[in-house]
Amino acid sequence: MIVSAPTADELNDVSLRLYFSAWSSLIEIWSDFELTFEGFGPGKSSAWKDEWQDYLVASQSEMQSIFSIVQHSNELALKAMICEVCPYLLLIGNDLKLNVNPSADLRFTDFRTIDAVDLPAAVNNFCPRKLTQQFVQTYDDIRGFRNKFVHLGHSDRRFDPFELLHSLIAIYSELWPQRNWLRDRVDFASEERKAYFSDGKHFSVHADIMYEQEYNIELFTKSEFKTVFGEEKSRRRYFCFDCLDEATTGWSDFDRETAKTAFISRSDNQQIRCAMCETSFIVERVPCSQDGCKGNVIGANSDDHDGRCHTCGEHTTP
Incomplete structure (x- = not known):
């Protein structure tokens, strides 16, 4: 039999830890700058616009790493939603090679789970709460960037911490509306x-x-x-x-x-x-x-x- 199947609570716990780690890192990017250039912030008329743009250039590699963490968080949260229905749905599409006479229990973590690209469709087919089209677009956008970053080590995309922070609030509202x-x-x-x-x-x-x-x-x-x-x-x-x-x-x-x-x-x-x-x-x-x-x-x-x-x-x- 298959043992050690994940629970929705376990997946959500890790997902939220990653989410708030990303949030904290983005706030620090802003706060570190504001401590030196006092009075800078969203919606403020500031004399530090040129300095901010130079600072963003120096912060890009860190924000790319943060963005990758956000995608990992998103994937785990969607898997948690599927787990609430049945954890074994995560194994759909897995080419399981099984022994007629197994010598021991099979561990869930030894199997490949559903691909990240298929998670939104799986949620919308199996779960009572459906994802909005706006979230699916955001998810695909972040996933596409993460793939470039992971496989190539860099991206030509330019990030702004304020845009990412606003995106994180929208993501939380979508993934954890009852929290x-x-x-x-x-x-x-x-x-x-x-x-x-x-x-x-x-x-x-x-x-x-x-x-x-x-x-x-x-x-x-x-x-x-x-x-x-x-x-x-x-x-x-x-x-x-x-x-x-x-x-x-x-x-x-x-x-x-x-x-x-x-x-x-x-x-x-x-x-x-x-x-x-x-x-x-x-x-x-x-x-x-x-x-x-x-x-x-x-x-x-x-x-x-x-x-x-x-x-x-x-x-x-x-």
């Missing part, structure tokens, strides 16, 4: 090498993500923000004290405004919910007593954050 992007970002960052140094005093995974949020908020279009946060970009955001405190270390100095990840519930204005950790908190709607703060969403969750303003983060005075 939470922000929650996944934290969870998979917790599996990366840097998480080893997370001690809550000098470094934390949440702090790293909050620094990244400064770039993400600037990047996201309205529809992309809705994909990531599950809410409209125009809605007011509030502090989730669980996530904020996890991110606050002795060395952290991220932009606190971009660290707001919670929204007032649409059905109950006495409750807020965090888009990152998915925790809900009870609040009372009374004015904050801190000078200059116009907030009126105060913690009332019967914990240490009672009386703490979700707008400014400070405790109100009795």
Whole structure:
């Protein structure tokens, strides 16, 4: 019999690790440049356009490698969708050479699985959720580049990290529509090498993500923000004290405004919910007593954050 067949969860886990590795690398390409040429970003009028173009030339080989990782992630995600129906469908088209009297069990990993070029068609034939034509075109485009890169070691294609980041949001929306992007970002960052140094005093995974949020908020279009946060970009955001405190270390100095990840519930204005950790908190709607703060969403969750303003983060005075 065939043993060790993969599961959808196993394939999705690897696929998402690759996806967020690519995301992190692209954000670093942008952030490294912005640290030297302050104020640069998408949609901004910048005096650094010539420098940015020169920097892109120097970044092309790295972005080609990142693009190849994205394709590997896409293939595993499509295989995960097929596995949800039946993992053995991945062996379709495989010229199996079987022994009438096998001496041992057959391992699934010893067989060749369905070719990458056939995965979209397999998903649309076997799976209840079909891929959009736009995604199939994107998938074929990335696959075509990856083949050139893998077999020839180079490509004449020129990449822009902002275009790739926008593409990654669209890919996530297509492949994992029922998942939470922000929650996944934290969870998979917790599996990366840097998480080893997370001690809550000098470094934390949440702090790293909050620094990244400064770039993400600037990047996201309205529809992309809705994909990531599950809410409209125009809605007011509030502090989730669980996530904020996890991110606050002795060395952290991220932009606190971009660290707001919670929204007032649409059905109950006495409750807020965090888009990152998915925790809900009870609040009372009374004015904050801190000078200059116009907030009126105060913690009332019967914990240490009672009386703490979700707008400014400070405790109100009795």
